[in-house]
Amino acid sequence: MNNFGILAAGYDKYNTADYDKYAAFVKDAFSLSAIPVKEVLDLGCGTGEMAVRLADMGYSVTALDISAEMLSVLTDKIKGRDILPVFQDMINIDLYGTVAGCISAFDSLNYLLNAKDLEKAFAGVGKFMEKGGVFVFDINTSYAYEKVYADNSYVYETENSMLVWRNCYNRNTRKCHFYLxxxxxxxxxxxxxxxxxxVQKNHSLRTIKTAADKAGFDVMGIYGNTDRGELENTSPKAYYVLRKNREL
Incomplete structure (x- = not known):
């Protein structure tokens, strides 16, 4: 379950995300920090496209992921950049030092399948984040699971490969199975x-806010896109900006 090997080598060629725009959103969100942001944690970094862009912006990035295959792809991209790959589970974060900023992009947190694990991840971020620091992440919404994924299938093609993506969402368990x-x-x-x-979990707003509060974070903003547009019922993603205001 959740074997990322199939995605690692081909993830970048299938992904059409606007990384530059997302990185600009993160940089803007970091301006809400009460302290200077230099060290940044990329939680669930995947193949490192966000880590590379943040490093190019001048941040020192710790790139954490549970997939050795994903980290291997990232390693080939470092090329002298200030990026430290770390092979860890996001529910058991153990860093070498503190950070002032953290991101978790492209629904990485939806791979945590219950509220307890989500709280562990938030607690880990809070433990290693300096007071006043900012945590930026996105979460797939109910609209994404019920309308975009649902029981739909998608096909992604390149010159030499094809990825068939079948979805099955259970409204009762709020879990979505992706068959790749x-x-x-x-x-x-x-x-x-x-x-x-x-498998991903559709976390409720209440679950996310509870995890944030327990970890010492206050919600500074929730948006429907990286333009800071309003979160609507038809927004497939919710973008959160949190600030650590309390030591626990």
């Missing part, structure tokens, strides 16, 4: 098939 199948063209003309299953 990739076909990769080999040099001898044959296609190799790889299968994986991912």
């Amino acid at each position: 199948t990739e076909f990769e063209l080999s040099d001898d003309g044959r296609y190799f098939r790889t299968d994986a299953v991912h």
